[in-house]
Amino acid sequence: MTYLAKPKFHHPNLPKNALGYTHRDYEGTVSTLCAGCGHDSITAAIIQACFELSIEPHRVAKISGIGCSSKTPTYFLGNSHGFNSVHGRMPSVLTGANLANRDLIYLGVSGDGDSASIGLGQFAHCLRRGVNMVYIVENNGVYGLTKGQFSATADRGSKSKRGMMNTDNSIDLVAMALQLGASFVARSFSGDKQQLVPIIKAAIAHKGAAFIDVISPCVAFNNHAGSTKSFDFVREHNEAVNRLDFMASRMPIEVQYEPGSVEIVEQHDGSRLALRKLAADYELHDRGAALGFLQHHAAKGQIVTGLLYVEKDPEDLHAHLRTVDVPLNTLNAPELCPGQSALDRINASLR
Amino acid sequence: MPPANSSATPISRVNDFVVRFANVNGSGSASANEMFARAVMRMGVPVSPRNIFPSNIQGLPTWYEVRVSEAGYLGARGGTDLMVAMNPQTFDKDIAGIEPGGYLFYDSTKPYPASKFRDDITVIGMPLTAICNREYSDPRQRQLFKNIMYIGALTALIDMDVAVVEKLIGEQYKGKDKLIAPNIKALHIGRDYAILNLQCPIGLKLRQADKVGDRIFVDGNSASALGAVYGGASVCAWYPITPSSSLADAFTRHCARLRVDAETGKARYAIIQAEDELASIGMVIGAGWNGARSFTATSGPGISLMQEFIGLAYFAEIPAVLFDVQRAGPSTGMPTRTQQCDIISCAYASHGDTKHVLLFPEDPTECFEFGALAFDLADRLQTPIFVLLDLDIGMNTHLSRPFAWDDAKVYDRGKVMTAEELEAGRDFGRYLDVDGDGIPYRTYPGTHPTKGSYFTRGTSRDRYARYTEEGAPYVDNMQRLVRKFDTAKDLVPRPLIANADKPTKYGVIYYGSTAPAMDEAIGMIEAKGHALDRMRIRAFPFHSSVASFVADHDFVFVVEQNRDAQLRSLIVNECGIDPVRLVPVLHYDGTPITARFIAKAIGEHLDQLTVKPVKVTS
Ligand SMILES: Cc1ncc(C[n+]2csc(CCOP(=O)(O)OP(=O)(O)O)c2C)c(N)n1
Ligand code: SF4
Numbered sequence: 001m002t003y004l005a006k007p008k009f010h011h012p013n014l015p016k017n018a019l020g021y022t023h024r025d026y027e028g029t030v031s032t033l034c035a036g037c038g039h040d041s042i043t044a045a046i047i048q049a050c051f052e053l054s055i056e057p058h059r060v061a062k063i064s065g066i067g068c069s070s071k072t073p074t075y076f077l078g079n080s081h082g083f084n085s086v087h088g089r090m091p092s093v094l095t096g097a098n099l100a101n102r103d104l105i106y107l108g109v110s111g112d113g114d115s116a117s118i119g120l121g122q123f124a125h126c127l128r129r130g131v132n133m134v135y136i137v138e139n140n141g142v143y144g145l146t147k148g149q150f151s152a153t154a155d156r157g158s159k160s161k162r163g164m165m166n167t168d169n170s171i172d173l174v175a176m177a178l179q180l181g182a183s184f185v186a187r188s189f190s191g192d193k194q195q196l197v198p199i200i201k202a203a204i205a206h207k208g209a210a211f212i213d214v215i216s217p218c219v220a221f222n223n224h225a226g227s228t229k230s231f232d233f234v235r236e237h238n239e240a241v242n243r244l245d246f247m248a249s250r251m252p253i254e255v256q257y258e259p260g261s262v263e264i265v266e267q268h269d270g271s272r273l274a275l276r277k278l279a280a281d282y283e284l285h286d287r288g289a290a291l292g293f294l295q296h297h298a299a300k301g302q303i304v305t306g307l308l309y310v311e312k313d314p315e316d317l318h319a320h321l322r323t324v325d326v327p328l329n330t331l332n333a334p335e336l337c338p339g340q341s342a343l344d345r346i347n348a349s350l351r
Numbered sequence: 352m353p354p355a356n357s358s359a360t361p362i363s364r365v366n367d368f369v370v371r372f373a374n375v376n377g378s379g380s381a382s383a384n385e386m387f388a389r390a391v392m393r394m395g396v397p398v399s400p401r402n403i404f405p406s407n408i409q410g411l412p413t414w415y416e417v418r419v420s421e422a423g424y425l426g427a428r429g430g431t432d433l434m435v436a437m438n439p440q441t442f443d444k445d446i447a448g449i450e451p452g453g454y455l456f457y458d459s460t461k462p463y464p465a466s467k468f469r470d471d472i473t474v475i476g477m478p479l480t481a482i483c484n485r486e487y488s489d490p491r492q493r494q495l496f497k498n499i500m501y502i503g504a505l506t507a508l509i510d511m512d513v514a515v516v517e518k519l520i521g522e523q524y525k526g527k528d529k530l531i532a533p534n535i536k537a538l539h540i541g542r543d544y545a546i547l548n549l550q551c552p553i554g555l556k557l558r559q560a561d562k563v564g565d566r567i568f569v570d571g572n573s574a575s576a577l578g579a580v581y582g583g584a585s586v587c588a589w590y591p592i593t594p595s596s597s598l599a600d601a602f603t604r605h606c607a608r609l610r611v612d613a614e615t616g617k618a619r620y621a622i623i624q625a626e627d628e629l630a631s632i633g634m635v636i637g638a639g640w641n642g643a644r645s646f647t648a649t650s651g652p653g654i655s656l657m658q659e660f661i662g663l664a665y666f667a668e669i670p671a672v673l674f675d676v677q678r679a680g681p682s683t684g685m686p687t688r689t690q691q692c693d694i695i696s697c698a699y700a701s702h703g704d705t706k707h708v709l710l711f712p713e714d715p716t717e718c719f720e721f722g723a724l725a726f727d728l729a730d731r732l733q734t735p736i737f738v739l740l741d742l743d744i745g746m747n748t749h750l751s752r753p754f755a756w757d758d759a760k761v762y763d764r765g766k767v768m769t770a771e772e773l774e775a776g777r778d779f780g781r782y783l784d785v786d787g788d789g790i791p792y793r794t795y796p797g798t799h800p801t802k803g804s805y806f807t808r809g810t811s812r813d814r815y816a817r818y819t820e821e822g823a824p825y826v827d828n829m830q831r832l833v834r835k836f837d838t839a840k841d842l843v844p845r846p847l848i849a850n851a852d853k854p855t856k857y858g859v860i861y862y863g864s865t866a867p868a869m870d871e872a873i874g875m876i877e878a879k880g881h882a883l884d885r886m887r888i889r890a891f892p893f894h895s896s897v898a899s900f901v902a903d904h905d906f907v908f909v910v911e912q913n914r915d916a917q918l919r920s921l922i923v924n925e926c927g928i929d930p931v932r933l934v935p936v937l938h939y940d941g942t943p944i945t946a947r948f949i950a951k952a953i954g955e956h957l958d959q960l961t962v963k964p965v966k967v968t969s
């Protein structure tokens with residue numbers, strides 16, 4: 001299969017964002033995924049989120065592993081640099097890239113096989129370190145690209161297309177992310193753009209390790225009866241805890257919310273999240289409670305979605321390492337090389 | 352007790368001998384032994400210490416061998432002239448390793464039967480434990496001061512300037528001044544005992560000389576780390592593994608001193624101790640892709656784990672620097688012993704058709720120089736660069752030329768297209784060979800809003816980085832990578848050639864830590880009447896002079912510290928040479944190669960070649 005350029009029509013009436021870019025400026029090449037694949041909806045949500053946030057497309061670095069999901073960075077933000085790395089190792093590549101230039105937005109895209117199976121270690125460690133990024137897992141419970149084998153997020157008791165029963169327990173990446181210290185944790189559904197787009201926007205604005213698990217049905221291998229990652233199953237068992245409105249920092253709050261029903265969360269960059277609570281007693285800033293809530297509902301076969309946890313003042317890896325404010329990749333010999341005079345002192349100390 | 356066997360006269364030599372300390376690890380002996388070696392250097396006498404230690408923290412045997420050579424031979428020699436036997440566990444073996452006519456110094460607190468000793472050596476007993484027990488009550492002090500005490504005794508036995516050691520003690524405990532006086536006292540307890548009770552000096556003597564010059568005393572790992580600082584590395588990701596951990600530790604130390612912004616206290620570097628080697632190389636590649644100079648330090652097992660990523664970096668053309676401090680493999684092998692055994696696994700690391708640039712420093716100074724150079728090469732060639740040290744260079748202290756840096760030097764950041772160039776309309780094809788050297792241009796992520804972005808992938812793509820599975824663009828790209836590798840031949844450090852005084856049909860090729868032993872072996876080989884041209888290879892891909900050196904000789908010995916003659920295989924493979932012409936000389940027991948070993952192996956071979964047939968007349 002060869003590269004397909006997307007035709008560029010000039011549509012004078014396309015709406016423009018604050019930077020004067022149209023939706024088109026955030027698109028990539030034509031997707032080569034199966035028609036109806038959940039991953040394509042996530043691509044659309046990413047494009048929508050970046051357009052609405054008026055991000056300069058080239059200020060985003062898209063990094064992925066291997067899988068159908070990891071292919072998607074070619075399908076959005078065509079003016080951004082992208083890196084389709086090796087299977088399960090997106091987190092380390094993203095961490096290194098982030099260390100080199102703290103000024104870009106890092107968007108990591110992965111699959112459930114990529115992150116929960118082969119790459120579980122790297123998934124865990126980059127969240128522990130608090131790398132400033134948006135980490136999206138496009139979760140379909142199977143290895144799409146290698147034709148439908150179970151991944152580690154497949155639920156116990158769910159059936160494969162060929163009728164095989166999964167007997168292994170599943171890994172819940174959201175629960176792990178909460179436990180590992182991610183400072184922004186959400187779950188959504190590729191079929192619910194209303195929920196997903198604001199979550200992606202909020203995650204981009206978040207200055208810390210933001211993790212989003214997006215259930216994204218694989219129409220080719222895991223969308224049948226007996227699967228717990230099919231469109232039908234997820235729609236029926238979706239338990240959304242909140243609905244999110246994301247407001248960039250400049251905007252005054254215009255919508256009048258019913259007192260008590262909405263929580264306003266100020267983010268570090270001044271942006272605000274308005275959360276309409278659907279589960280009355282859900283506490284957004286309590287890891288332990290979030291974990292308990294998840295497990296309680298999982299036991300009932302429900303899939304909890306929404307913004308599940310936000311840390312108010314997150315610190316990222318650069319803060320931990322106390323790196324200089326300018327990107328390390330802009331430093332050159334004058335800043336990096338101590339020169340002969342320092343070497344003279346070192347030589348003298350070695351005699 | 353002088354040797355009972357009159358056939359072995361006690362060795363009598365000045366500034367030319369090997370002292371070997373046998374200790375138990377974790378006993379604090381290392382710093383005392385190192386002080387002894389340093390004192391020899393301060394007396395102007397070239398010295399090369401080697402630490403032979405187990406993969407263990409406490410309780411197993413360690414040896415510290417100090418070669419003293421006014422003639423300047425810094426390789427391991429083999430054999431021991433003076434054995435300082437402080438470890439009862441290895442006593443018998445230690446005695447067996449003493450040269451005929453040599454000396455044994457041991458702790459005589461517990462008497463040994465005479466049968467323990469050899470009759471062709473001089474046995475010198477000193478009741479060290481008894482003296483320590485008398486002087487100190489604290490068990491830790493008894494142990495630590497015992498080490499200093501035998502150094503004190505040595506100063507008398509080999510007639511060494513005690514003031515030099517006193518000065519070193521002062522320097523070592525600078526800032527912890529309370530410790531200076533007790534250490535000097537222990538030194539003198541040992542020295543005084545020897546003067547009063549032992550026959551001093553013995554036949555081995557140390558005299559002030561002026562053969563050290565401006566050389567420095569440093570280990571290769573620290574020197575490599577300093578090279579990384581000078582070479583502009585700003586990201587380091589690593590996972591602990593002997594013998595490379597001290598490289599990352601040294602980088603951390605150097606950076607804390609040399610790379611912290613004086614005003615803000617902020618770091619101009621980032622160091623991550625990763626969760627494993629896959630992650631460390633992944634981070635290095637991510638940082639390199641994003642325009643920061645980055646490196647990892649590891650050893651053979653780490654290189655094995657990094658294979659998939661190394662192939663990606665080769666194919667996607669991402670700069671990365673890997674310091675591989677080799678240890679004896681395969682598997683865990685002998686993790687604290689030295690070898691040059693990762694040559695092939697680095698040269699062709701990863702699946703598919705791959706070839707990588709390797710640098711072979713011979714000593715810490717070249718570790719510094721090649722360490723810095725590696726970052727220029729990585730940026731210029733947009734590919735992983737391997738700096739291959741080994742445990743001997745990396746962890747042992749070597750006397751080397753002082754570090755030097757040209758302050759006028761600017762980094763070669765390679766072919767990076769800027770926003771201005773893109774704006775001016777320059778054509779950008781990520782994998783387009785515009786200059787015919789196989790090296791394309793790259794852009795850093797975030798350069799320009801609408802121009803110059805590209806997608807990096809391990810899958811095949813065309814010259815404009817567009818995904819394709821067509822055969823022709825794939826082949827086109829693989830051919831360009833070969834061209835790039837050819838370009839590298841003239842960018843990497845050239846081999847150094849030293850010709851014999853008279854024309855000869857024989858040559859020798861060697862590399863890395865074999866160099867000092869080879870320098871000495873050449874003298875021994877020449878003394879037997881043979882002549883040998885020498886080539887020290889300093890990098891892969893091989894410069895054209897390697898093939899011509901082999902072509903110019905009937906036979907070329909290739910001296911290596913591995914079982915399978917790995918560099919020889921590389922030469923055969925890459926230069927299309929008849930293997931018969933390359934004679935392997937292999938040393939791989941985990942100890943550093945010695946001059947004696949090389950001289951014997953090559954000498955015997957040459958003896959055979961030059962034997963004149965005897966005419967039998969009847
Ligand atoms: C080291 C390695 N092992 C195996 C593969 C084969 N492989 C490619 S994609 C994939 C699974 C991808 O699953 P997932 O991350 O869930 O992505 P999806 O296709 O489902 O979106 C596997 C096993 C590979 N590319 N690399
Ligand atoms: S195989 Fe599944 S995951 Fe892959 S593109 Fe098709 S539907 Fe999507």
Ligand SMILES: [Mg+2]
Pocket residue numbers: 067111112113138139140141142143144151
């Ligand atoms: Mg999947």
